[in-house]
Amino acid sequence: MHRSSEVKHVASYLNTRGCECFGQPCESHCPVLTDRTIHVQLKTFIKIRVKPDRTGVVTDGVKHSMNPFCEIAVEEAIKLKEKKLVKEVVAVSCGPQQVQETIRTALAMGADRGIHVEVSGKDYETLGPLQVSKIFAALAKKEQADLIILGKQAIDDDCNQTGQITAALLDWPQGTFASEMTLEADKLKVVREVDGGLETIKINLPAVVTADLRLNTPRYATLPNIMKAKKKKIANVKPADLGVDVCSRLEVLKVDEPPQRQAGVKVETVDDLVGKLKEAGRV
């Protein structure tokens, strides 16, 4: 059993500026920006080790890669661009220098440009959904984005909060756990995967969407696109430039491995089983 590691959130959002000609490509007064969420997480097949001081898990020397749900988010943005429904896809990531690699992967998939929000050291260790959402909300306003698409959750912390908090901060509608999304004029139809089945909603733009597993199958970067990615720009921004304070309101008290699996007990009859369950207070 591998415990999920500390969160390294990186968000990007999808922007499309709302205008009368929405849905048609328009060059002059409506530049459309779309960003994509990139979430950095630890590769799942690496043995996760808790740090000796129990404040988190060991991340040194561990290869990081894009969060799978964020890959799906990037793919959706690029699909929208290919259908000419959005003009520009901007990929955003928050974190130290290494996240630039992840941004480049998004660029290689087809995003137009990247924004690297520099957060490193202690700030990065305590970076959580609230801080990231504040950064995204600020960027959304600055870039005049119309659509933000993120992965529904990161597979290292499983928070499932960034999309929702971002929408709330911006006072935008949200379509979370999307397994299908369609742009219809100035509205977004989102099919959401919920516990009871599928829920279809229509929300106004600008909006936030979080991608679920069945939204699409992310493409492999083609070699020509990898070459083109080299020329695409990645802008550097600091949270302070956006007026965001990344100080965490949470303090991690301790991080532990899950308890070792105990040996089972064999019983002879059903009565024995019921007896044992009663003893353990389970029945």
Place this chain on the structure above:
Amino acid sequence: MAALFKAQRALGMAVGHGIRCLSQLAELPELHQMMRQTCRDYAQKELAPIAAQLDKDHKFPAKQVQELGAMGVMAVEVPESLGGAGMDYLAYCLAVEELSRGCASTGVIVSVNNSLYLGPILKFGTEEQKKQWITPFTTGEKVGCFALSEPGNGSDAGAASTLAHQEGDEWVLNGTKAWITNCWDASATVVFATTDKSLKHKGISAFLVPMPHPGLSLGKKEDKLGIRASSTANIILEDCRIPLGNMLGDRGMGFKIAMQTLDSGRLGIAAQALGIAQAALDCAADYAHKRTAFGAPIGKLQAIQFKLADMALAIESARLLTWRAAMLRDAKKPFTKEAAMAKLGASEAATFVSHQAIQVLGGMGYVTDMPAERHYRDARITEIYEGTSEIQRLVIANKILKEYQQ
């Protein structure tokens, strides 16, 4: 005095190359790293899970070849204007290694298309030929093959008994080619035939033949020990008629085209061998962690540790040789000796590593439940095709003796 000067110059060049290449050898440029990662992801997710079944069924991975074509991997060095990825040879070698790590057959299919088919046309073809014979073969929809070997001569390539004579505005080809990789799945081939028997190896010319074509038929698919998802068979030419414009390069240039093509092709095979070796090492190292004997994982035993160390050393050495040869080629420097060394080193590493991998796995290495036996079978051919290990040694010795010429 002149000899000393020559030797000093050779040494100076070698040192110069070394220094220039050192920084790249230490860490690959970002572009190459990204491209390597993409190929590795693809191989892990799409090739490795089906490799065993492809091997059992001797099945050509048509869907995967198309996907690789869409990624640009079927024509790495071909310029974008002709539909390729426009990358360098180092990138190509990285791609083939990563793909071969997932499935060796797919690796050789990619390699033959890139190096042996597209390679010579790119280098020696006219603009018209490039449009006709390159662009449709960059997408993965069509693959090409290379027909040099014959039943009567493999290493002895200068003795081509396939003949070509001119009749009006056509070339007529007659003869049999053997051991042609990809041929059952190919849509075109580069064929080498003798146009002037009296000129011996200087009388061989190269031709482009579409497939299927009247007068060209295929022999039975060989039932091979390894790389079974790639088809290998004879190509039989009986009064096969092609337009005069289908000659590649000039008359009599065939042997030169073949040798230069194989120089590059052997780097593709070196890369394939590295991929197979790496996959075998992955298998052995993983097993060493998990299998316990004498109360501990066998990775704790020195006997196993020494094996793993020797395996890793063989792979890393061959890999650096391969990268260096590729970088020399990209810098348009002579690379024949280094390419031969890379192919020799990598193929012998592949057979050594896969042999030891079975040893580490013990009984499990001998059964099809684990991939070790497939790597062992796949590795074996790398010491034979595109220049046997013996030929590579001759090429290297030749170059060394020239360097020290009195």
